Amino acid sequence: MNPLLEAEQAVLGAVLLDPGQLSxxxxxxxxxxYRPVHQALFAALRDLRDDGHPAVKGEGRVPLSWVTDAVAEAGLHVRGLTASYAHLLVSACPRPAHAPVxxxxxxEGAIHRTVTQHAIRLHQEARANALRGKVEGALHYADVLAGVLADLAxxxxxxxxxxxxxxxPAVIPYAVPPAQADQVAEDEAFLLAVLVERPGAMGEVVGWLRPGDFADPVHGQLYRCLGALHHRGEPLDRLTLLWEAQRRGLLADGTLTQDRFAVICDGVGVGDxxxxxxxxxxxSLTRIAAVSARAVRALAEDEALAPxxxxxxxxxxxxxxxxxxxxxxTAHGRPGSGTPSSTPAPSVPPTARVQAALTRSTPRAAPSSPDRLSPGPPTASARPPSRNHG
Structure with missing residues (x-):
């Protein structure tokens, strides 16, 4: 039993019985x-209607020529269509008046099928772009898919x-193609080394690069630690990064090992x-494009999902x-890092943030005994409350 096939037959049978249903x-x-023979026959029926076939203008019973002419016209574009099949379509229609339903x-079947086809095309292009080191094809087919969805809506x-x-929907996690995995991991580790060793480098990327852009979760966690240090205005180096990683539990749960940390931070940190x-x-872009395409395909293959x-x-x-x-x-619209400017570089944290970070790093004085505490309000030099940077 195939409801979609029966629906296609019912539509064609209804129009063969009542040409007025085309309106x-x-x-x-x-x-x-879905079936090419059904495509050709429906197109032929519309062409006959547009050409002013007598069956459309006439009253009373539909002439047999409406069926024979449609079969002949459709037979010019597809093979295997006979008059007997057209009569089978007529008998497959429960009620011609239900043609719109x-x-x-x-x-509905076409929407699921079309979305599936375009999702597959986007996934294929994303993988091809990942191998070629490009993104234009994936972005183009993502736009095509979005346009198709708008038209179908x-x-x-x-x-x-x-x-x-x-x-x-359950989606299989996307894995970087083996031919590119080593290069991607090398680029990520090299970037982290540069961010650790070169002052101000974090300011060049923090505005548009996110931890989720890293294919290796460990690299993403380390970048998150660097971002936290930068946000708080604290100095970035090998030791402060290790300190932040320890505070976030990356050492305790085994996410980051000593050898892994040494490979990343002891490398050459000279680069752009x-x-x-x-x-x-x-x-990251080609990876997310592939994941999005898989998610869309999983949705389209769910027949229970309404269009x-x-x-x-x-x-x-x-x-x-x-x-x-x-x-x-945004990453490609930034001005060059060497552009002279009279204003402070965006990579320099605000003075207030630096002062707050230094205050948090300063050891607190031992509390006085209760009987010597002053009941008055705190002075302006009291330590400000720490912000939550979790």
């Missing part, structure tokens, strides 16, 4: 049918808007942090790719 199916296109069933009669599914950051983000829900959930699945695309453009 209720203007939103249905030939390519919405049958057409909606056909469109219009045909279905719903407003396209991103909506998170109640239950996220901005260029390396773009390399990391390029890998409106599928479209909105698919738009939501493309959200992370839109976010990283925005940061990708």
């Amino acid at each position: 209720h199916l203007e939103w249905l296109a030939p390519d919405h049918f 049958y057409g909606r069933m056909v469109l 219009r045909r279905w009669g719903t407003e396209p808007r991103p909506v998170a599914p109640a239950v996220r 942090a901005e260029w390396l950051g773009r390399q990391v983000m390029r890998s 409106g829900q599928l479209i909105n959930h698919a738009l939501h699945a493309l959200g992370p790719l839109d976010e990283v695309r925005t940061r990708w453009h």
Whole structure:
């Protein structure tokens, strides 16, 4: 039993029995049918209607020429169509007046099928871009998929808007292609070494590079530690990074080992942090594009998902790719690091933040005995409350 096939047969049977039903199916296109013979026959019926076939204008019983002419016209574009099959379609239609409902069933199947096809194309292009070190193809097909979703929403009669599914589809985690895995890991480790060794390097990338852009979770955690130190205005070096990693439990739970830390931080730290950051983000963009494509495909293959829900959930699945695309453009729109400027460099933390960090790093004086505490209000030089940087 195949409801989609039966719906396609019912639509065609209804139009063969009642040509006037075509006026209720203007939103249905030939390519919405799955079988090529059904596509050709529906296109032929529409062409005959547009050419003013007598069956469309006539009253009373539909002439047999409506069926024979449609079969002959469709037979010019597809093989295997006979008059007997057309009569089978007629018998497969329960009620010709229900043609719009049958057409909606056909469109629903076409929406699932079309979204699946474009998600597969996006996934293929993302993997190809990862191997070639490019992102343009993945971004282009992401735009194509978004445009297709908007068009399908219009045909279905719903407003396209991103909506998170109640239950996220199970998606196989994306793995970096083996041919690129070593290079990606090397770029990430090299960037971390540069950020540790070169003062001010963190300011070149912190505005657009995120921990999630790192393929290696350990590298992402270390970058998060560097970002926390930078945000608090504290100095960045090998020891402060190790201290921050220890505070976040990376040493206690085995996430970061001594050997792994030494390999990253004892390497050569001379390089262009901005260029390396773009390399990391390029890998991240193609990786997220592939993950988004898999999520959209998983949604489209769920036959129980209504078309409106599928479209909105698919738009939501493309959200992370839109976010990283925005940061990708930001990374390429930054002025060169060597551009002279009379204003302080953006990599320098505000003075107040530096003072707060130094205050937190200063040992506290031993508390006085209770009987010597002053009941008056605290002086202006009292230590300000620490902000939560968790």
